[in-house]
Amino acid sequence: MRLFRRAATLSALLLSAALTLTGAGAAHSAEQAATGYVALGDSYASGLGAGSYDSASGDCKRSSKAFGPLWAAANNPSSFHFTACSGAKTGDVLNNQLGPLSSSTGLVSISIGGNDAGFADVMTTCVLSSQSTCLDRVAAARAYMNNTLPGKLNQVYSAIRAKAPSARVVVLGYPRLYKLNGTCIAGLTETERSALNAASDNLNDVTAKRAADHGYAFGDVRPNFSGHEICSGSSWIHSVTWPINHSYHPTAAGQSGGYLPVLRSLA
The missing domain is CATH 1.10.287 (Helix Hairpins)
Known part of the structure; x- marks a missing residue:
């Protein structure tokens, strides 16, 4: 027994x-x-301004020279989905971009929030209106960033985790647009340029805090763009240019030299 x-x-x-x-x-x-990669976000993620657009992406202007496709080409993930779209706001990410996320997604990158804060309208106002009108519009955008945008980012970041529980999520920020006291001899005043840079810093601070609270990595691209802002003489950001929608967006060099190294270091 x-x-x-x-x-x-x-x-x-x-x-x-x-x-x-x-x-x-x-x-x-x-x-x-969980080794698939999904690239989400707005025009800074889609590659608007870098050229070489996928004709099938239409107005989303997805470029093969954007940091997402560049990372995918160099690292050969098991799958790659590129859903970032020019003009996207947080609601567009929630409604139109999250479809490819799943338990097999190992990496997600996202740049979002600038359009929610009215980036295009801010730049149009500052280029076409007086300095005081520009500064008022920047102040309104910053109030939105501080009071309303955090809740919208929370919704996006929570939705990503719900659909891709195993993924490492890298949230990419935005560069400062201008080198102050630089080479520009016309255009916006130094006061306006300084205000726009401060708004970019504000947006990055809000985004970084929301990312950290969700356990996500925040990629600060400002150090890489330092010395390559508008008015630097070696800009990786378009000033007012043609096509007009390329204005104030990273060039191909900005994608490969500004954004890609940050994603590479965090992915």
């Missing part, structure tokens, strides 16, 4: 060990399978 009990106990221990190992193996396999 004692031998029978010992044999039964040994069998139970072996079965328990086998189940434990099987469970660990399954979890490990699931972790290994």
Whole structure:
């Protein structure tokens, strides 16, 4: 009887060990399978301004020279979905971009929030209106960033985690637009340029805080763009240009030299 009990106990221990190992193996396999990459976001993520657009992307202006496709080409993820779209706001990400996310997604990158804060309208106002009108519009945008945008970012970041529970999420920020006391001899005043840079810093601060609270990595691109802002003489950001929608967006060099190294370091 004692031998029978010992044999039964040994069998139970072996079965328990086998189940434990099987469970660990399954979890490990699931972790290994989470190697797909999804690139979400707005025009800074889609690559507007960099050229080489996918004609099938239409007005989303997805460029093969954007940091997402560049990272994917260099790292060969098990799958790559590029849903970033020029003009996108947080609501557009929620409604139109999250479809490819799943448990097999291992990496997500996103740049979002500038359009919610009225980036295009701010720049149009500052280019076409007086300095006081520009500064008032910048102040309104910053109030939105501080009071309304955090809740909208929370919705996006929570939705990403719900759909891609295993993913590492990298939130990319925005560069400062201008080098102050730089080479520009016309256009906006230094006061306006300084106000726009401060708004960019404000947007980055808000975004970084929301990303950290969700356990996401924040990629600060400002150091990489330092010395390559508008008025630097070596700009990686378009000033007013043609096509007009390229204005104030990174060039191909800005994508590869400004954004890609930050994503590479955090992914």
